[in-house]
Amino acid sequence: MKKFMDFIELKLAPPLEKLGEERHLSAIKDGMISVIPLTIIGSFFVLIPNFPIDAWIKFIEPYAPWFNAVSAITIDIVGLVAAGSVAYFFAKTYRDTNLNSLTCSVISMTAFLLATLSNEWTIDTSLFGTKGLFTAVVIALLSTTILHFFYKRNLVIHFPDSVPPLVSESFMSLVPALAVLLIVWVLRVILGFNINSTLMKIFEPAVFALNTLPGFLIFMLLRSLLWCVGIHGGAVLAIADPIFLVMLGDNIAAAAAGTPLPYITASGFMYFVFLGGGGATLPLVFLMMRSKEKGFRSLGKLCLAPGIFEINEPVVFGVPLVMNPLMMIPYVLATEVLSLVTYGLMYFNIIARPLVNIPWTMPPVLAQYFLTGGDWRAAIWGVISLFVAGTIYYPFFKIMEKQRLELEAGKEK
Numbered sequence: 001m002k003k004f005m006d007f008i009e010l011k012l013a014p015p016l017e018k019l020g021e022e023r024h025l026s027a028i029k030d031g032m033i034s035v036i037p038l039t040i041i042g043s044f045f046v047l048i049p050n051f052p053i054d055a056w057i058k059f060i061e062p063y064a065p066w067f068n069a070v071s072a073i074t075i076d077i078v079g080l081v082a083a084g085s086v087a088y089f090f091a092k093t094y095r096d097t098n099l100n101s102l103t104c105s106v107i108s109m110t111a112f113l114l115a116t117l118s119n120e121w122t123i124d125t126s127l128f129g130t131k132g133l134f135t136a137v138v139i140a141l142l143s144t145t146i147l148h149f150f151y152k153r154n155l156v157i158h159f160p161d162s163v164p165p166l167v168s169e170s171f172m173s174l175v176p177a178l179a180v181l182l183i184v185w186v187l188r189v190i191l192g193f194n195i196n197s198t199l200m201k202i203f204e205p206a207v208f209a210l211n212t213l214p215g216f217l218i219f220m221l222l223r224s225l226l227w228c229v230g231i232h233g234g235a236v237l238a239i240a241d242p243i244f245l246v247m248l249g250d251n252i253a254a255a256a257a258g259t260p261l262p263y264i265t266a267s268g269f270m271y272f273v274f275l276g277g278g279g280a281t282l283p284l285v286f287l288m289m290r291s292k293e294k295g296f297r298s299l300g301k302l303c304l305a306p307g308i309f310e311i312n313e314p315v316v317f318g319v320p321l322v323m324n325p326l327m328m329i330p331y332v333l334a335t336e337v338l339s340l341v342t343y344g345l346m347y348f349n350i351i352a353r354p355l356v357n358i359p360w361t362m363p364p365v366l367a368q369y370f371l372t373g374g375d376w377r378a379a380i381w382g383v384i385s386l387f388v389a390g391t392i393y394y395p396f397f398k399i400m401e402k403q404r405l406e407l408e409a410g411k412e413k
Helices: 002-021 023-050 054-072 075-092 101-115 130-152 165-172 174-190 195-210 213-228 238-257 282-289 294-308 313-318 325-347 366-371 376-412
Strands: none
Touching (some): 075 130, 130 195, 195 213, 195 238
């Protein structure tokens, strides 16, 4: 076990930690966080006319377009907003020039519109949502990189100091903005290169892999192992967030069209696994609260409120679970077991698939209920999941508790 922990800490974790801090990935992560409020609001407005009660659906059907209108201006513009937000945060990573983040954001959004033109050279609004998300991210990174290239080499228009800074700054971006738009224009219009279609084909294997059981289990295993050595697994692997969000967008579109939801591991699936936070640690908090060891009881009481709202850093670093070979086993095992069983339940349509993007602080059981569009069976599985995770943690926790009690008894002697 020690050799395995050393391998993770010394060999696996450092390169992945550096990867998570890489400027492109950091910009994608921060940019995607910016669109989360839109997806949450839009998801709940999709849920209202699709709530799984026949009487309600019939009653609300005449008014469904009213609620779908909100979805159309939230979820259906996620790609467009991401083109601006990713560029905004990416520009902030360049500290060697006076690159204006807002300017980069505006230029990126304009380039995105140009890149998503239809074959009739009209704006294809269907790509404003999650279907155009990969294009939005690539355009944001590309356009900001080009802008930085021009600013770094002073290939910009300069005005005398007497000109107001706002005016001067606007004209400074003129030449690099023209370069960005010319490049995208040549690719899309002159050469007829379908940027979005090509990117979708490139990312298709990743989307497929993360929606398969083996692919998702490997992804969650890596995420858990990183946390076990004190590295924020979610931040390091945030590159997958756009993929899960694209899946959710397709699920929402399918629900609106009245067709089966295509994806199981869409954004929100992890809330079936994160019971009180990564590693399903809320049952561990319950065990600590009833512990014979005074320190565990006190820690359990302190961790209860944060754990209910999916904040488990006090548990992870307080028990600790980090760098703890014994507790690493149930932490990883609970994640894998809950992922496996939940996937199976959704695959066989025993419980519904993710439909609503919920706030990450929503407590367990409620989270499972709302993210599946109000499926009571998912809520029941949420309750059962707490007992499953608790059963996994119990023997390992009792070993740790016994060690603590023996240590206290030794000190008293």
